[in-house]
Amino acid sequence: MSKxxxxxxxxxxxxxxxxxxxxxxxxxxxxxxxxxxxxxxxxSASTFIGNxxxxxxxxxxxxxxxTSASWQLQKRKEKELSSKLLPSCLHIDGFNTIITLxxxxxxxxxxxxxxxxxxxxAGLRGTYGIITQTEQAIKLILQTLRNLHVKEAKIxxxxxxxxxxxxxxxxxxxxxxxxxxxxxxxxSEVDRVLEQLPGVVSSDAIILDKxxxxxxxxxxxxxxxxxxxxIFTF
Numbered sequence: 430m431s432k433x434x435x436x437x438x439x440x441x442x443x444x445x446x447x448x449x450x451x452x453x454x455x456x457x458x459x460x461x462x463x464x465x466x467x468x469x470x471x472x473s474a475s476t477f478i479g480n481x482x483x484x485x486x487x488x489x490x491x492x493x494x495x496t497s498a499s500w501q502l503q504k505r506k507e508k509e510l511s512s513k514l515l516p517s518c519l520h521i522d523g524f525n526t527i528i529t530l531x532x533x534x535x536x537x538x539x540x541x542x543x544x545x546x547x548x549x550x551a552g553l554r555g556t557y558g559i560i561t562q563t564e565q566a567i568k569l570i571l572q573t574l575r576n577l578h579v580k581e582a583k584i585x586x587x588x589x590x591x592x593x594x595x596x597x598x599x600x601x602x603x604x605x606x607x608x609x610x611x612x613x614x615x616x617s618e619v620d621r622v623l624e625q626l627p628g629v630v631s632s633d634a635i636i637l638d639k640x641x642x643x644x645x646x647x648x649x650x651x652x653x654x655x656x657x658x659x660i661f662t663f
Contacts, residue, residue, distance in 0.1 A: 433561045436528065437537035437551035445488050446538060446661045455663045457482050458492055462543070465498045487550060491540050491661070494548045497634065505544045505637050510628065510644040518581040519574070519644060522623055522631035523600075523613070524557065524590055529632065529647050530566035533658035539651075541662035546632035547647050557590050559599065567600055569650050571607040581610040585619040 444450070457478050464474040471493055479489040497505075510516075532539055532549040539547045574582055584600060586593040597613040604611035616622060623629050624639035630646040637643055651658050 435535035435537055436560055436562060437532040437549050438535060439487065439538070439550075441485070442487070442538045445485055446491070450488070451663070453482055454484075454488060454492065457484065457488075458496055458663065461492055461496045462498075465496060471496065490550055490552075494550070494634075495540050495542045497543050501634070501638060502544055505643070508637075508640070508642045509545075510642050512577055512644070512649060515577060515579060515644060516628040516642075517579070518583065519579055519628045519630055519646070520623060520626045521570070521582055521584045521646070522619065522629070522633060522636065523584045523586040523596070524553075524593075525631050525633055526570065526647060527563065527566050527596070528553065528557075530569060530650065530655075531560060531562045533647075533651050533655045534562040534565055536657065536659055539658060539660045541660050542632070542634075544634075544637065545645055545648060546637070547651060547660060548632050553590070555590050557592050557596070559592060559595060563596070564599065564603065567603050569654055570646070571604060571609065571611070573646065573650050573653070574609040575607050579609050581612075584611065584613045585622060586613060586615045587619050588615045588617045 460478050461471070461474055465471050475489050475493050528551055529539065529547055529549050532551055539549055541547055586597055593615050597615055600611065600613050620633065620636055623631060623636050627641035629636060629640040629643040631637065631643065632647065
């Protein structure tokens, strides 16, 4: 049975990512970008800047997930696929994609990275439960794959994450109503698999840096179908 919760919702987000913090966070982001472009480790640099501006842990996490070095941005841009030139098969980072859509559907906070990807701050860390927005998120993925004429999609779920088996069953059941050929694999090391593939769907920075090519599926879905999603950007 699915739970009626708002994935990723934190009451303080309305303050910490509200109008009164925008200028401070933008300044902090510019300084973090400056440092990572000069090879400072992003974690220690974000700690230094976060202490200076008295940022909360969640604000610091957002800055880290939004910010990338210029060489990373260039590399990712070169490998990004257009919706008009997609391969016949996409390889989807399942939890990464579905959770972000659940957060968007819950009207909880999403952040837009410098690379154009949308990331959440849900921080489930191995614990996942199916909620009321899960089915809708999966249907949006399947509907969009159909509209983009994607013939095949392989969805990868992390085995160590709780309820990965239940999520696989739900995806496969819903996929019966759509033309795209769907397979779901539950693996122990999803990241390592995706890092070697083309046509990857993920917002994980490490995967985007290493994979052969990638498509910003969540950005496409949210722009088309979840216009009221809460996206923090500069």
